[in-house]
Amino acid sequence: MEKPASHPKIATPRTGLLIINLGTPEAPTYGAVRKYLAEFLGDPRVIETPRALWLPILYGPILTFRPARSAKAYAKVWNREKNESPLTTITRSQAEKLAEKYGDNVLVDWAYTYGTPSLKEKLQAMKEAGCNRIVLFALFPQYSATSTAAAYDKAFKALAELRWQPAVRTVPAYYDNADYIAALASSVQTDLDQLSWKPVKLLASYHSIPKAYWDKGDPYPCHCMKTSRLLSEKLGLNSGYLETSFQSRVGPAEWVGPYTDNKVEELVESGVTKLAVLSPAFASDCLESLEEINMELRETFLKAGGTHFHFIPCLNDSDVGMTMLKSVADQELQGWV
Ligand SMILES: C=CC1=C(C)c2cc3[nH]c(cc4nc(cc5[nH]c(cc1n2)c(C)c5CCC(=O)O)C(CCC(=O)O)=C4C)c(C)c3C=C
Ligand SMILES: [Fe+2]
Numbered sequence: 001m002e003k004p005a006s007h008p009k010i011a012t013p014r015t016g017l018l019i020i021n022l023g024t025p026e027a028p029t030y031g032a033v034r035k036y037l038a039e040f041l042g043d044p045r046v047i048e049t050p051r052a053l054w055l056p057i058l059y060g061p062i063l064t065f066r067p068a069r070s071a072k073a074y075a076k077v078w079n080r081e082k083n084e085s086p087l088t089t090i091t092r093s094q095a096e097k098l099a100e101k102y103g104d105n106v107l108v109d110w111a112y113t114y115g116t117p118s119l120k121e122k123l124q125a126m127k128e129a130g131c132n133r134i135v136l137f138a139l140f141p142q143y144s145a146t147s148t149a150a151a152y153d154k155a156f157k158a159l160a161e162l163r164w165q166p167a168v169r170t171v172p173a174y175y176d177n178a179d180y181i182a183a184l185a186s187s188v189q190t191d192l193d194q195l196s197w198k199p200v201k202l203l204a205s206y207h208s209i210p211k212a213y214w215d216k217g218d219p220y221p222c223h224c225m226k227t228s229r230l231l232s233e234k235l236g237l238n239s240g241y242l243e244t245s246f247q248s249r250v251g252p253a254e255w256v257g258p259y260t261d262n263k264v265e266e267l268v269e270s271g272v273t274k275l276a277v278l279s280p281a282f283a284s285d286c287l288e289s290l291e292e293i294n295m296e297l298r299e300t301f302l303k304a305g306g307t308h309f310h311f312i313p314c315l316n317d318s319d320v321g322m323t324m325l326k327s328v329a330d331q332e333l334q335g336w337v
């Protein structure tokens with residue numbers, strides 16, 4: 001048999017853990033947001049409309065008008081000190097804290113489905129660092145084709161370009177994982193204990209998806225409902241104290257409801273003046289929690305007649321959050337470390 005001209009380099013074998021978040025623009029500017037939205041909204045996992053119909057709309061009105069509006073929103077929450085999006089600050093910190101927890105046993109890194117650092121560059125770097133086994137961990141607690149599958153699809157596309165692929169495992173959604181529910185419950189309890197007032201209601205607001213995707217079998221809304229139910233049970237709340245709603249809808253089509261802004265107005269009408277809101281669909285605070293909930297929704301609630309509003313931050317890089325993320329990752333690392 002003919003031998004190759006030279007053998008491929010063989011690094012010391014290692015196991016890698018790549019945490020994946022959605023992605024974010026590189027600057028709160030029209031150009032940077034346009035670039036980010038073009039990649040994100042160009043993904044058929046996110047917008048399923050046939051390309052021939054969707055692309056003229058995307059590259060016409062959407063990418064002409066939306067970047068300005070979104071850039072303004074990003075500017076309100078931008079991390080000025082580090083000149084980066086809050087999603088980047090938090091996701092990086094989550095990866096650093098996981099790396100500390102695993103020490104030399106696992107090479108931990110992070111990447112985005114859309115934008116930079118990309119899955120392609122990080123998978124390539126991990127392979128070059130000797131990772132012959134890689135666990136991909138999409139941080140979305142509830143599964144959706146639009147978030148979880150989109151992330152893993154992008155990773156597999158990058159792997160398809162490698163001649164010598166690592167062995168790969170993917171972390172499943174953890175919407176009902178006991179450690180996730182316990183971490184959420186602990187963060188809610190800690191926050192509520194620090195308030196000088198008691199909320200009349202607790203609202204769990206999840207990012208929505210188009211209703212048609214649910215009708216076609218995306219389990220995301222069911223996962224959200226289950227997270228809410230388990231959280232309510234874990235906290236020992238009276239039935240109906242924790243309500244669930246969906247935010248961040250885009251465009252005129254029907255999305256899964258009830259819509260958070262309508263829900264909040266209804267709550268005020270029914271006499272709820274003190275409200276606490278959490279965002280269990282995000283592992284890390286982002287534009288949708290920091291601006292849409294903590295700024296816009298707060299204003300909606302107060303304008304409608306509410307008196308007290310509190311936003312409970314996402315688990316982020318908190319101690320309970322990091323212990324939970326490690327426990328979820330550990331399940332897929334079994335036998336590899
Ligand atoms: C239009 C289709 C969209 C679907 C479907 C969708 C699903 C979805 N998104 C997240 C998580 C995040 N989305 C974020 C921002 C964001 N989402 C959309 C659209 C869809 N999302 C847009 C256009 C944007 C950008 C902001 C805007 O212009 O309004 C973010 C925040 C990112 C950040 O930079 O901070 C997150 C996180 C999930 C979990 C999900 C499905 C379950
Ligand atoms: Fe989104």
Ligand SMILES: [Fe+2]
Nearest residue numbers: 248287288292
């Ligand atoms: Fe939004």
